[in-house]
Amino acid sequence: MxxxxxxxxxxxxxxxxxxxxxxxxxxxxxxxxxxxxxxxxxxxxxxxxxxxxxxxxxxxxxxxxxxxxxxxxxxxxxxxxxxxxxxxxxxxxxxxxxxxxxxxxxxxxxxxxxxxxxxxxxxxxxxxxxxxxxxxxxxxxxxxxxxxxxxxxxxxxxxxxxxxxxxxxxxxxxxxxxxxxxxxxxxxxxxxxxxxxxxxxxxxxxxxxxxxxxxxxxxxxxxxxxxxxxxxxxxxxxxxxxxxxxxxxxxxxxxxxxxxxxxxxxxxxxxxxxxxxxxxxxxxxxxxxxxxxxxxxxxxxxxxxxxxxxxxxxxxxxxxxxxxxxxxxxxxxxxxxxxxxxxxxxxxxxIYGTRCSKRESAIDESGVQIHYTKKKKDLYVMLDKVPQGAFEVVIPDLSGEIRALDDKIFYDFEAFGTGVKIKIHSHQTSIGSIAFKVPGGE
Known part of the structure; x- marks a missing residue:
């Protein structure tokens, strides 16, 4: 009713x-x-x-x-x-x-x-x-x-x-x-x-x-x-x-x-x-x-x-x-x-259907801004203000597979202390953030 x-x-x-x-x-x-x-x-x-x-x-x-x-x-x-x-x-x-x-x-x-x-x-x-x-x-x-x-x-x-x-x-x-x-x-x-x-x-x-x-x-x-x-x-x-x-x-x-x-x-x-x-x-x-x-x-x-x-x-x-x-x-x-x-x-x-993650936005020492959203147990990581060409970003206290949502992003990742280092080799995007999904990462 x-x-x-x-x-x-x-x-x-x-x-x-x-x-x-x-x-x-x-x-x-x-x-x-x-x-x-x-x-x-x-x-x-x-x-x-x-x-x-x-x-x-x-x-x-x-x-x-x-x-x-x-x-x-x-x-x-x-x-x-x-x-x-x-x-x-x-x-x-x-x-x-x-x-x-x-x-x-x-x-x-x-x-x-x-x-x-x-x-x-x-x-x-x-x-x-x-x-x-x-x-x-x-x-x-x-x-x-x-x-x-x-x-x-x-x-x-x-x-x-x-x-x-x-x-x-x-x-x-x-x-x-x-x-x-x-x-x-x-x-x-x-x-x-x-x-x-x-x-x-x-x-x-x-x-x-x-x-x-x-x-x-x-x-x-x-x-x-x-x-x-x-x-x-x-x-x-x-x-x-x-x-x-x-x-x-x-x-x-x-x-x-x-x-x-x-x-x-x-x-x-x-x-x-x-x-x-x-x-x-x-x-x-x-x-x-x-x-x-x-x-x-x-x-x-x-x-x-x-x-x-x-x-x-x-x-x-x-x-x-x-x-x-x-x-x-x-x-x-x-x-x-x-x-x-x-x-x-x-x-x-x-973006759509997500909620605010327990992780707060931060700025990497390289100047890249790191933002997070979540959807149930999945975590999304968005890198903003990224430089042209190759760069690296460390995401603290994270493990597991990391997948770019844009297939034009060429990257790999590796364990780094208690976190993960994402290495961006090249990206063709000229507008906005680069987004990644971390299944079960939240």
Whole structure:
């Protein structure tokens, strides 16, 4: 019999993270909205590298924060907006400019599957308040204005047709159509957030719409939840679990509840004892930023390194793409997705369905990073940041057969003290880690 949740914290705390979320390891985040029309933000810092203060918000590298960056009244985005569109051009004027002639959800979903993603999370409403789904609670949505279609529904169907899980992002605590003062320091995300019970009800009702209409496998709330509606959270989350048995939620509910924790670039906390998720863009922005060209985003090698280091330490990687306004996925982003898929096609056994090993990641004296995952009694060893050509690595406290997952790796191994020395004679891989299986090695 299906478990039922009764609208209390006690009931919710009995919820367990579903196996599929532990198994999947790699997902695609999608930030696409009105902000994709101006497609601009300065290239500054990763989140968490510098204090999140007025200087951060005036120089915000997130293109999806375009509305707020202009509203701050100074900084590169403000200057760009005045120069490009004029001082009287309002953010809402981008609605009529947003055409999605090249939006092909089936092609998007096919690309995500080729990339090796097991789940997708799409932004349904960002902080600017424009909804990518038809909502009976506002006409400020993509069915009524701009694209004139259910962008969320179309992709949801396409993703599920490719055998992947579909999740939805919702900006719970922020909607700049309800609260107009600019965010200029970190605490403003809560103290200047939509302060009315009217908005709390709006966020609650729209969340129910998303749950009831799309049954998302992930309900991904951003920043926090309206303080005026905190008392309704136990029922909302119970309603979600009762309608989506495989459902899972993140940790952005004012510290009150979570299934998994989140890291965003260098901001947030994670540990190997609790499930977590790394989410970030390929560059410094989530929304499409036209000046973040190929040389300004992560290399293929660094992207795969991020996947390996995240998974080996009990995390999932939710890697963002920022489509252009017309629905085109930038070539430089597509290139990285396909390269990840190529690596996973060979080495995915060391990623999918694995768990965090008792062995912690380490760096060999040669500089090679060593990461581990496990699957029942089998151990997987992944060597990252490897040099070109021949090299050797010692794996301590290990014995038994070692088998490379890539048959283009030429190697041998021998006992070395209480461990094993792996000798790589040559490898043709130019992207990412080299993975080995050690049957019974865990």
């Amino acid at each position: 299906k478990k039922q949740y009764n609208g209390t914290w006690e009931s919710l705390n009995s919820h367990e993270v579903p196996a599929w979320y532990h198994d999947c390891k790699f997902g695609i985040f999608i930030h696409w909205g009105l902000y994709s029309v101006p497609a601009y933000a300065p290239i500054t810092w990763q989140l968490g590298e510098v204090p999140i203060d007025e200087n951060w918000y005036a120089n915000n590298p997130y293109a999806e924060w375009y509305f707020n960056s202009v509203n701050v009244g100074r900084g590169p985005t403000y200057e760009h907006h005045i120069k490009t569109y004029g001082i009287d051009f309002k953010y809402e004027d981008f609605v009529s400019m947003w055409k999605v002639d090249n939006y092909k959800p089936d092609k998007w979903a096919e690309l995500f599957r080729k990339a090796g993603a097991a789940y997708v999370v799409m932004v349904t409403k960002h902080h600017d308040g424009f909804c990518l789904f038809p909502s009976k609670y506002t006409d400020y949505n993509a069915m009524k204005k701009g694209p004139k279609r259910d962008l969320v529904g179309d992709l949801t169907n396409a993703v599920r047709a490719q055998g992947m899980k579909m999740g939805l992002y919702y900006s719970g605590i922020l909607d700049w159509r309800f609260a107009h003062d600019p965010i200029i320091e970190q605490n403003d995300n809560f103290n200047k957030a939509c302060p009315t019970y009217e908005y709390a009800d709006y966020a609650y009702n729209q969340s129910c719409e998303l749950i009831d209409n799309y049954k998302p496998s992930v309900f991904w709330n951003d920043i926090g939840w309206p303080k005026q509606g905190e008392q309704n959270l136990p029922y909302l989350l119970s309603h979600y679990y009762n309608n989506v048995e495989e459902g899972v939620v993140n940790d952005r509910f004012n510290g009150l509840y979570h299934d998994f924790r989140t890291m965003e670039y260098k901001y947030g906390e994670s540990n190997r004892m609790e499930k977590w998720e790394m989410n970030r863009g390929m560059g410094l922005s989530f929304g499409y930023n036209a000046i973040e060209e190929d040389d300004k985003i992560m290399s293929v090698e660094d992207t795969i390194s991020l996947l390996v280091s995240t998974v080996s330490n009990n995390g999932n990687l939710l890697l963002n793409i920022g489509p252009k306004a017309d629905g085109t996925i930038p070539k430089e982003q597509e290139k990285r997705l396909l390269s990840i898929g190529q690596w996973l096609a060979v080495n995915g056994e060391a």
